[in-house]
Amino acid sequence: MSSHLYLVRHAPTAYNARGMFMGGLDVAAEPVVDPDRFRVPCGGQRVIYASPLRRALTAASVLFPGEHVTQDARLVERSMGELEGLDHATVKSRWPDSFVGSSVNPRFAPPGGETMQVFAARVADFLLELMTHTSGDQDAYVVTHNGWIRTALLLRGQVEPEELFSESVAFLEPIAYACDADRLRRREGISGLV
Numbered sequence: 001m002s003s004h005l006y007l008v009r010h011a012p013t014a015y016n017a018r019g020m021f022m023g024g025l026d027v028a029a030e031p032v033v034d035p036d037r038f039r040v041p042c043g044g045q046r047v048i049y050a051s052p053l054r055r056a057l058t059a060a061s062v063l064f065p066g067e068h069v070t071q072d073a074r075l076v077e078r079s080m081g082e083l084e085g086l087d088h089a090t091v092k093s094r095w096p097d098s099f100v101g102s103s104v105n106p107r108f109a110p111p112g113g114e115t116m117q118v119f120a121a122r123v124a125d126f127l128l129e130l131m132t133h134t135s136g137d138q139d140a141y142v143v144t145h146n147g148w149i150r151t152a153l154l155l156r157g158q159v160e161p162e163e164l165f166s167e168s169v170a171f172l173e174p175i176a177y178a179c180d181a182d183r184l185r186r187r188e189g190i191s192g193l194v
Contacts, residue, residue: 004139006174007149010055019088021111023080028126029055038132047134051075051176053096066098074126077145078119104165117190123151124184152177155184
């Protein structure tokens with residue numbers, strides 16, 4: 001495992017501002033990332049991973065100029081199927097069980113999208129591989145998406161299943177992350193979503 005692992009949400013998009021579902025849509029970040037808002041420790045070795053979606057990949061290239069960024073498809077946001085490109089009000093009217101109050105229902109399986117069990121398995125697989133294959137003297141930065149990071153927090157036991165989407169992760173603010181490999185293998189927290 002790396003010395004430190006940081007999860008970073010991409011820069012905001014126009015879809016975020018309008019309350020629209022993106023999921024796997026390749027939406028560009030707007031406005032352009034301001035690297036002065038983001039502070040990373042200087043010196044030392046680090047590896048950078050990013051979702052191949054533009055909003056994350058662009059953020060990674062601006063935040064870490066000139067450094068190699070490894071794209072990994074497992075870092076893509078959860079596929080929301082037919083919900084992608086729709087605003088929250090439209091989704092609530094078409095699929096009343098898709099929300100619980102003002103939050104996305106984590107137990108709702110979007111038509112044509114990923115279930116939380118499949119998505120969480122993808123998140124856990126990436127984290128387990130990173131823990132196994134990254135040198136102990138390297139920090140790792142993972143630039144990804146809100147749902148991905150919230151699911152990683154669920155797998156760590158920091159978020160309860162019913163709270164999974166009750167809050168959003170701040171844009172461009174690194175979150176230190178550590179998790180027990182056995183807990184990841186057991187997919188703890190996911191059983192509460194069945």
